[in-house]
Amino acid sequence: MNEARGNPRLKETQLTRAGPSAAFIHIREVLSVSESVNRVFNGTTLYLVCGLVVLYVTVQALLFMRLAWRRGIELGITEKKMRQAVTNSAVFSIIPSLPIVIMLMVLTQVIGRYISWLRLSVIGSAAYENMAIDIAAKSYGLTGLGDLGFSPEIYVAATWVMSFGIVWGILFNIFFMGTLDKRAKKIQSRGGGFMKIASAALFVGMLAVMSMPHLANFIRNDLGTLSFCTAAAVSLLIGDVSKRTNIGALKEFAFPISLIAGMLTAILAAPLL
């Protein structure tokens, strides 16, 4: 769902179905040709409606933060540590957000500025949104996203499909997360010494599946393998140096620095490989 961006199957779907950027340009023309579509989809009211939703999501995040901060103090985590973790998160998040801005530009040409902004801010995933528009168009008998027969009705239908095609994670949480959490905590309290090991084992399992394809992909993407290794090495190096020198800022920015180092290696090595 939320991983549609990282899911190559969806990327392929998006590329093959959405076609080249020519399709987007056609649709933009349609969007600007149909006066009523343009008026509503790029209008101030929709901006305010979407803005309200984005604002709500931000407030929700702040409420969770307040709850967690208080609990952290209760548990004896120092404020300094929590602040470091939060700063790291804010700085790190900037870089992976930039490709989403590019997606925003592309999607804007399909469904207008505000719906794109909203969709990528809430359960954001560009490939998913394109797929949803494509499927909506097909259910109206068109060939897909690139079809020139987009009627105003299809824009409206696409908005519905985009908004509700991907709410399953949220629905799962509403109905089952409480029970899952309760049961897991019960097992955890009974599990004794093994639970700590089990958490780490689950995590390395997840990381292995997520990371090994990048490491093993050297035939098709040698730059990827190179970035992977550089980022890993820099991250280890910073960890080591910050432990020895006790420079707080180094620890705080270790992750974004490693990420940039990996990307930079790819940029520098691209002309050579």
Add this chain to the structure above:
Amino acid sequence: MNNNFDISVNRLGRTSSIVALAMMSMPPIYVTWAMGIHIDTGNVLAALFNVAAVFIPICVIENISYYPILGAGGVYLSCITGNIMNMKLPAAVSGMTIAGVEPGSQEGEVISILCVAMSSIATAAILFIGMLGIGFLVPYLQTPLLKPGFDNIMPALMGALSIPFFLKNIKLSVTPIAVSLILCLALGPTTVQRNQSYIMPCVMLLSVAVAYVVHKQKEEKK
């Protein structure tokens, strides 16, 4: 002792998710009304059904897989803002490393919520700027010079995230790394990535099972 916090997190999570769903229905309701269009419910439902068929199993499996690492609060939040694998999870995990707490612990859940929330706010802010100043950044980001960098965000991110954690837990990491590498060699890395949502829970379970057997053997020896 931690009961109160858990109850609060689940209460806030459930309530705010219900409100989020209600809020998310506002834009489609508005455009339907403003365009004065009567949409064909059958067509929309058919399209929704098509999308649901792909996403229901993925969403359910992923939520259960992410839960042990992000905790309930982290999952509630990240489901609403999305981009879990490329942002929320790395943000939470690197935050835990900085704070020196373990994923799955009570402290881990606190850090996870803080980092996921901050990451959501940062993305929302950047997208807002991007939406307002539409286009000013894009030409720079898409220059052929920088393109290889942005194409390789995920490998760099995974390298920085995973290797230090593997080295910290070398014994536990051997099985899942070996299995993942074998799968990559047998099926090809792309196939593994494509089916990641399904492969991930299997490898996670296997990893715990092996850890359990080793743990039992050690205890028996004692």
